[in-house]
Amino acid sequence: MIAIRGAITVDANTREAILQETEALLKEILERNSLEREEIVGINFTATRDLTAAYPAVAARSLGLVDCSLMCFQEMHVENSLPMCIRAMVLVERQTGQKSAAHVYMKEARRLRPDLASGEAGAGRPLAVAIDGPAGAGKSTVAKGVAKRLGIIYVDTGAMYRALALHCMEQGVDLEDGEALAKALDRSGIRLEHGSDGQRVFLGERDVTEEIRREDVGNNASRVSVHPDVREKMVEMQQRIAGSQAVVMDGRDIGTHVLPDATLKVYLTASSLVRAQRRHLELQAKGMERRLDLLVEEIEERDRRDMEREHAPLRQAEDAVLLDASDLDAEQVVERVLSLLERVEA
Numbered sequence: 001m002i003a004i005r006g007a008i009t010v011d012a013n014t015r016e017a018i019l020q021e022t023e024a025l026l027k028e029i030l031e032r033n034s035l036e037r038e039e040i041v042g043i044n045f046t047a048t049r050d051l052t053a054a055y056p057a058v059a060a061r062s063l064g065l066v067d068c069s070l071m072c073f074q075e076m077h078v079e080n081s082l083p084m085c086i087r088a089m090v091l092v093e094r095q096t097g098q099k100s101a102a103h104v105y106m107k108e109a110r111r112l113r114p115d116l117a118s119g120e121a122g123a124g125r126p127l128a129v130a131i132d133g134p135a136g137a138g139k140s141t142v143a144k145g146v147a148k149r150l151g152i153i154y155v156d157t158g159a160m161y162r163a164l165a166l167h168c169m170e171q172g173v174d175l176e177d178g179e180a181l182a183k184a185l186d187r188s189g190i191r192l193e194h195g196s197d198g199q200r201v202f203l204g205e206r207d208v209t210e211e212i213r214r215e216d217v218g219n220n221a222s223r224v225s226v227h228p229d230v231r232e233k234m235v236e237m238q239q240r241i242a243g244s245q246a247v248v249m250d251g252r253d254i255g256t257h258v259l260p261d262a263t264l265k266v267y268l269t270a271s272s273l274v275r276a277q278r279r280h281l282e283l284q285a286k287g288m289e290r291r292l293d294l295l296v297e298e299i300e301e302r303d304r305r306d307m308e309r310e311h312a313p314l315r316q317a318e319d320a321v322l323l324d325a326s327d328l329d330a331e332q333v334v335e336r337v338l339s340l341l342e343r344v345e346a
């Protein structure tokens with residue numbers, strides 16, 4: 001269970017103002033913590049004694065929060081305290097630890113907890129698990145598994161590049177023109193949404209989750225991702241996503257570059273032989289036969305390229321935990337990551 005705090009001020013003691021501001025506060029709490037309505041067990045509201053025109057609980061119900069317990073109280077009156085203020089404490093059935101709560105203070109209520117507003121000492125910073133490592137170590141399977149168990153979003157950075165590639169292909173943007181690609185990214189409306197059936201990828205209002213898996217889109221995604229202008233913008237987007245909600249993110253430079261303040265950083269690796277064997281099996285399943293020793297060579301060559309490239313080189317962050325998955329299956333790795341997280345949160 002975690003408890004998420006929030007507060008907002010109201011301009012007038014009217015029903016309309018109280019309901020409107022309460023709704024704004026709750027929406028922000030839901031969004032910043034990527035809350036599903038079913039996760040909310042209860043909400044306690046307080047209002048300062050000058051607010052008498054409506055119960056804030058009414059606003060919660062109008063947002064569809066009908067199954068949780070709601071209760072409104074009067075905030076104790078303290079001389080010279082902030083007037084016209086509504087406070088909320090949202091109780092959430094989640095095992096992510098209290099540090100993962102993103103508390104929300106809006107309008108004049110930001111003054112109540114300046115420590116949270118400025119993000120000092122990690123207070124209120126959403127939980128972030130960064131998983132880096134070489135190709136074929138099982139990062140995305142593990143990242144998905146961890147996100148599912150924690151009930152938070154998996155930021156598939158690869159899917160974001162694929163969505164950009166699809167957008168540019170459809171808009172006829174030159175895939176070699178970094179500047180044009182970066183501009184296209186600004187207009188693309190790429191969004192990741194965390195639904196009950198896993199993560200969905202959107203271009204504006206259009207769900208492109210399946211389409212971006214096309215092979216031509218995948219090939220073009222690696223073309224667009226080499227441009228530094230594009231990478232820079234993408235990293236900013238990824239940082240914004242992680243700044244407002246709890247995430248698991250995987251890649252090559254998440255712990256070193258994208259989320260240097262992540263709650264937990266894991267460097268997931270496996271021997272080149274084990275990674276080659278996995279690739280061998282994957283190819284066999286597609287009816288393709290490749291020599292194992294050549295696959296080992298290819299993987300080692302790719303590691304070298306990833307580590308030596310100028311942009312986003314693969315490197316273990318100093319504060320990352322090294323996890324060698326050579327003798328573990330995906331489920332065991334997920335368990336290890338969850339127990340590492342419990343330890344950093346304790």
Ligand SMILES: O=C(O)C(=O)C[C@]1(C(=O)O)C=C[C@@H](O)C=C1
Pocket residue numbers: 005006007075087112113
């Ligand atoms: O967080 C707030 O809303 C505050 O006003 C701060 C504070 C506190 O000092 O911790 C004070 C009164 C509230 O009842 C809850 C918390």
